[in-house]
Amino acid sequence: MTHELLPSGIDLLDSALNGGFTKPSNFLLIGTPLSAKKEVGLILLNGGLERDEAAIYISTSNTAEEARSHWEDYGFKEQWEEEGRVKFVDCYSKMLSATVSDTPSIRRVPSILDYTKLSVAVNDWCTSYYLQNTPVRLMLDSLSAFLIYSSLQTVMRFLHIFLGQLRKQNALGFFLLEEGAHEIVTFNQLKTFSNGAIRVNEESNMMQLEGYRHGMNIPLPSAVVPKATAEASQVSCTPTK
Amino acid sequence: MFKSNGQTTKVPTGISIVDTLLDGGMPNGDSFLIRAHPLADPLSMVIEFLHNQLKNGGVGVFLVNNKSPASVLEESAILKMGLRDFKRNGQLFFIDAYSALFGLRSNEAYFVEDPNNPVSVSKVVAQALSECSKKGKVFFVYDSLNTSIDEFGNAILAEANTWKRIAIAFNAILCFIYTEWNYPKDISEAVANLFSSIVDLITLERIVATQVVTVSKNEGTPVSKRMVPIKNAVTGGIKGYVPKILVTGPFHAGKTTLVHTLSTRAVSVQRMGTTVALDFGHVNHRGFTLDLFGTVGQPRFDPILERLGGEALGAILVVDSTKPEEFPRAKEMMHKAGVHGLPYVLAANKQDLPDALSVEEVKKKMNISDEVAIVGTVGTDKVSVVKVLDLLLDKILST
Numbered sequence A: 001m002t003h004e005l006l007p008s009g010i011d012l013l014d015s016a017l018n019g020g021f022t023k024p025s026n027f028l029l030i031g032t033p034l035s036a037k038k039e040v041g042l043i044l045l046n047g048g049l050e051r052d053e054a055a056i057y058i059s060t061s062n063t064a065e066e067a068r069s070h071w072e073d074y075g076f077k078e079q080w081e082e083e084g085r086v087k088f089v090d091c092y093s094k095m096l097s098a099t100v101s102d103t104p105s106i107r108r109v110p111s112i113l114d115y116t117k118l119s120v121a122v123n124d125w126c127t128s129y130y131l132q133n134t135p136v137r138l139m140l141d142s143l144s145a146f147l148i149y150s151s152l153q154t155v156m157r158f159l160h161i162f163l164g165q166l167r168k169q170n171a172l173g174f175f176l177l178e179e180g181a182h183e184i185v186t187f188n189q190l191k192t193f194s195n196g197a198i199r200v201n202e203e204s205n206m207m208q209l210e211g212y213r214h215g216m217n218i219p220l221p222s223a224v225v226p227k228a229t230a231e232a233s234q235v236s237c238t239p240t241k
Numbered sequence B: 001m002f003k004s005n006g007q008t009t010k011v012p013t014g015i016s017i018v019d020t021l022l023d024g025g026m027p028n029g030d031s032f033l034i035r036a037h038p039l040a041d042p043l044s045m046v047i048e049f050l051h052n053q054l055k056n057g058g059v060g061v062f063l064v065n066n067k068s069p070a071s072v073l074e075e076s077a078i079l080k081m082g083l084r085d086f087k088r089n090g091q092l093f094f095i096d097a098y099s100a101l102f103g104l105r106s107n108e109a110y111f112v113e114d115p116n117n118p119v120s121v122s123k124v125v126a127q128a129l130s131e132c133s134k135k136g137k138v139f140f141v142y143d144s145l146n147t148s149i150d151e152f153g154n155a156i157l158a159e160a161n162t163w164k165r166i167a168i169a170f171n172a173i174l175c176f177i178y179t180e181w182n183y184p185k186d187i188s189e190a191v192a193n194l195f196s197s198i199v200d201l202i203t204l205e206r207i208v209a210t211q212v213v214t215v216s217k218n219e220g221t222p223v224s225k226r227m228v229p230i231k232n233a234v235t236g237g238i239k240g241y242v243p244k245i246l247v248t249g250p251f252h253a254g255k256t257t258l259v260h261t262l263s264t265r266a267v268s269v270q271r272m273g274t275t276v277a278l279d280f281g282h283v284n285h286r287g288f289t290l291d292l293f294g295t296v297g298q299p300r301f302d303p304i305l306e307r308l309g310g311e312a313l314g315a316i317l318v319v320d321s322t323k324p325e326e327f328p329r330a331k332e333m334m335h336k337a338g339v340h341g342l343p344y345v346l347a348a349n350k351q352d353l354p355d356a357l358s359v360e361e362v363k364k365k366m367n368i369s370d371e372v373a374i375v376g377t378v379g380t381d382k383v384s385v386v387k388v389l390d391l392l393l394d395k396i397l398s399t
């Protein structure tokens, strides 16, 4: 295994990480539904893509097309996808319509319960990147969606195999988790599988590393701050019925 | 259909390698298990089984609990084993134990309103099989057993006796799909004990998921038989295939010589004593049939090199032990051929030459990790090159 450090794409985070992420590793990206955790995740994927790495985005509550269009607001470059460096695994579209087809950069999984198809799709792509010696970052958006439809035990069994495979392929993974949506035991169990957590706080616009130089506060990258706060205030201004 | 050992009749699956492994086919009036490694995809094999039964006039009953019936139809269309028409013709029926999980209704023939109760699932299965068996010979698919275990735990296994009765009563074939996610030993053993026949889908080695089919139990008897690597040719269904081993390394290292020494039959495209396209050889070794592909060595042919590595299972890297200046090139070639990260063995060739570096020196100079096996070889010496192949197979087979 190489112990080369991969710059995250966020300078202040890199200083907190003593230079960047080690490979292979995986992190939980934790925050409330209003926080900019997904956007932080996108910036981290961009960080790799800017260095000629590849990225795999797994969507569970949006179609791949929706995920891409959201990413476009946060620095996505079409050219990356054209070069074959961005892939989507879409666990959502087929639940709406079974006939929607795959594309060269999108694989659709029949449902969020079909862990086999999901792991086969991710593994196919990770393998081809591995063979090309292209480092890959992966974002699962989100782990919480799996926990809605499957028991914690089922998700843990899946992660055991899935993360094991990612490790063999030397990948870097980010797993989004909704703050407040799960019990403490769930968080604690999931943490045992990860190398650390990044907690994104929408009020202070800070993120915090956990399990890894615990407690260090890092300001959110400016790219995600204005939009995140705009969205947050929009939601909180909606009159309650 | 034919009798085997005077007990159960067998129904061919229609996939010849599986039928061979199962001594004729699936057990009639019984249930069997397709047990898959998490990175293997059992559904395409089962769709092919089902398609073959329907083509022969059988009746299909397909239970889904982790995907919609429509997505199974869609998958079958992609595999060119379309099931839609059979459904339309009244030959194929779905049991939808999925939609209710998402609060949806279903317009399938059978609907499990309470998929969270194993007994109610069994009830619908019994009803479906009783009705459908009047229309013809039933092939029943349960997709998937692991999703039921996830939902019910061991309780679902208590339903196994019901399934056995159903299979006998309606002389049906019941096929259960089960992916072996990190279950505790007691569960995986209990599952294995429930079925008298088990077809295993295994993914071979660490990095590239290559599927192998084998049968670990046939009519109650444990068997350890041939492992057959399989491929799913989208138009032709599942076929056994001959795995490919890439033989690469710098100019003049001895690749062509090595391929010819290993192979029972081999050809090379040579010009002026150097390979200008490739070497190709056929080897039978340890129950496997293998294809060897030797690459060009000269950098001016690198575009050919880049095309040759695709789908290889492993590689033999050949270096001339008298030419350490070529060692960096050897490593570069692994990348260019797209086999970096695959299992490989290093052949430190031309050990017969007086100025050859020893195996240890080659290893040190190439700075390769301890995980990589290295063998000192003489290109024309069969014993030394077979050792290379042996170590490579060990590597590929270790999961």
Ligand SMILES: Nc1nc2c(ncn2[C@@H]2O[C@H](COP(=O)(O)OP(=O)(O)OP(=O)(O)O)[C@@H](O)[C@H]2O)c(=O)[nH]1
Binding pocket: B249, B250, B251, B252, B253, B254, B255, B256, B257, B258, B273, B274, B275, B276, B295, B296, B297, B298, B349, B350, B351, B352, B353, B377, B378, B379, B380
């Ligand atoms: N002394 C000695 N000569 C060898 C050995 N292996 C191969 N040779 C000789 O080395 C020369 C090159 O061997 P090839 O098998 O053509 O090498 P290659 O790697 O296929 O070469 P290219 O295709 O040109 O890259 C031939 O003259 C072989 O007879 C060996 O173990 N010892």
Ligand SMILES: [Mg+2]
Binding pocket: B255, B256, B257, B274, B275, B279, B294, B295, B296, B297
């Ligand atoms: Mg040659």
